[in-house]
Amino acid sequence: MHQPAIPHLAEADPELAQLIEGEAKRQFEKVRLIASENYVSTAVLEATGTVLTNKYSEGYAGKRYYEGQQFIDPVEVLAVERAKALFGVDHANVQPYSGSPANLAIYLALVSPGDTVMGMGLPAGGHLTHGWNVSATGKWFRAVQYGVRKDTGRIDMDEVRDLALAERPKMIFCGGTAIPRTIDFPAFAEIAREVDAVLVADIAHIAGLVAGGAHPSPVGHAQIISTTTHKTLRGPRGAMLLSDAEHAKALDKAVFPGLQGGPHNHTTAAIAVALGEAARPSFRDYAAAVVANAKALAEALAARGFDLVSGGTDNHLILMDVTGKGIAGKPAAKALDRAGIELNYNTVPFDPRKPFDPSGLRLGTPAITTRGLGVDQMPQIAEWMDRTVTAANNGDDAAIDAIAAEVAELLAAYPMPGWA
Numbered sequence: 001m002h003q004p005a006i007p008h009l010a011e012a013d014p015e016l017a018q019l020i021e022g023e024a025k026r027q028f029e030k031v032r033l034i035a036s037e038n039y040v041s042t043a044v045l046e047a048t049g050t051v052l053t054n055k056y057s058e059g060y061a062g063k064r065y066y067e068g069q070q071f072i073d074p075v076e077v078l079a080v081e082r083a084k085a086l087f088g089v090d091h092a093n094v095q096p097y098s099g100s101p102a103n104l105a106i107y108l109a110l111v112s113p114g115d116t117v118m119g120m121g122l123p124a125g126g127h128l129t130h131g132w133n134v135s136a137t138g139k140w141f142r143a144v145q146y147g148v149r150k151d152t153g154r155i156d157m158d159e160v161r162d163l164a165l166a167e168r169p170k171m172i173f174c175g176g177t178a179i180p181r182t183i184d185f186p187a188f189a190e191i192a193r194e195v196d197a198v199l200v201a202d203i204a205h206i207a208g209l210v211a212g213g214a215h216p217s218p219v220g221h222a223q224i225i226s227t228t229t230h231k232t233l234r235g236p237r238g239a240m241l242l243s244d245a246e247h248a249k250a251l252d253k254a255v256f257p258g259l260q261g262g263p264h265n266h267t268t269a270a271i272a273v274a275l276g277e278a279a280r281p282s283f284r285d286y287a288a289a290v291v292a293n294a295k296a297l298a299e300a301l302a303a304r305g306f307d308l309v310s311g312g313t314d315n316h317l318i319l320m321d322v323t324g325k326g327i328a329g330k331p332a333a334k335a336l337d338r339a340g341i342e343l344n345y346n347t348v349p350f351d352p353r354k355p356f357d358p359s360g361l362r363l364g365t366p367a368i369t370t371r372g373l374g375v376d377q378m379p380q381i382a383e384w385m386d387r388t389v390t391a392a393n394n395g396d397d398a399a400i401d402a403i404a405a406e407v408a409e410l411l412a413a414y415p416m417p418g419w420a
């Protein structure tokens with residue numbers, strides 16, 4: 001049963017309640033390896049489902065455009081103060097609706113349409129909002145894109161520097177969505193200084209690892225840090241902009257009134273809860289365990305002949321090319337989903353195939369680590385994955401269904417927040 005229970009919803013709208021129960025059960029039974037997903041705590045779930053959703057509060061604490069902020073102001077101040085303390089920054093804005101609008105607010109704060117900006121290309125592991133051509137950020141700005149080296153699968157800092165010197169971007173994004181290796185923030189900062197660009201670190205994927213001390217922090221290197229709150233940070237869907245004092249005002253003005261209206265106060269409260277959880281010593285253990293699990297899983301997959309981009313991982317994420325296994329990313333992901341192993345098909349660097357039918361798979365350990373799985377279980381997951389790919393190649397659905405039963409049996413022993 002969904003936890004907290006939803007009896008009023010079941011009464012008022014049984015059709016919807018059933019779908020939610022179904023999703024909760026699905027999350028309980030699957031090995032969830034989507035690198036950007038997690039399980040939030042029941043406390044975070046409770047905060048998102050409160051009357052704070054009823055309140056309008058355009059503006060910032062102490063300077064609102066609506067009355068009745070006696071409780072909303074301290075909620076937002078709590079979230080802001082916890083964010084500043086956890087990451088060690090001068091300024092935090094917790095109002096962006098999600099990671100993409102947070103990044104758009106940075107453009108609004110720093111650059112004008114037509115200005116040159118620089119980010120990592122989407123096929124190399126960057127995010128759409130770092131200037132990719134189909135995104136508003138690629139259409140409205142002159143975006144130049146760096147990638148990874150073909151031989152190492154890693155960011156080529158010489159290429160980044162050469163491109164920055166040639167193109168003189170006003171703003172440089174580092175970070176991405178499919179980067180299995182540590183981001184070298186000091187090296188990016190040096191390049192940004194050299195060309196007088198503002199360095200933005202988008203730590204959406206790794207914020208929890210940064211907060212938990214399992215990935216170096218961009219603070220002191222990037223003037224602006226953007227992050228979602230719902231990936232490794234294990235909060236509700238939302239985002240934050242963190243910065244030095246110099247950029248505080250411009251960012252705040254860009255978020256509101258530049259881009260958004262009223263903040264989502266129920267989300268703000270849940271962000272505060274998640275930040276409180278991330279400040280506890282146990283979250284450091286969690287962050288370390290996420291990385292240890294990813295390394296163990298990467299090793300077990302490599303031992304079974306999976307071709308890992310960059311040869312392994314430093315963080316929570318694994319990117320691999322499954323061409324050598326005789327299958328493409330999409331059919332592999334579909335077969336794995338049937339086997340109870342949920343991940344996403346993904347472009348690999350220099351992928352000869354199309355983005356909607358690419359060569360790779362992306363997976364990560366944030367969610368299974370929250371479930372309590374440890375390094376001892378990682379070889380078993382790799383074995384299931386290997387067996388599933390073989391079964392898919394043989395068209396053996398019965399073998400895949402047998403794996404799904406084994407998966408559900410293992411996971412039955414690991415409690416899930418949100419399900420009782």
Ligand SMILES: *Cc1c(COP(=O)(O)O)cnc(C)c1O
Nearest residue numbers: 098099100127176177202204205
């Ligand atoms: C997830 C992600 C985003 C976007 O977040 P949404 O909440 O999906 O809009 C932005 N940047 C990076 C690096 C991300 O991984």
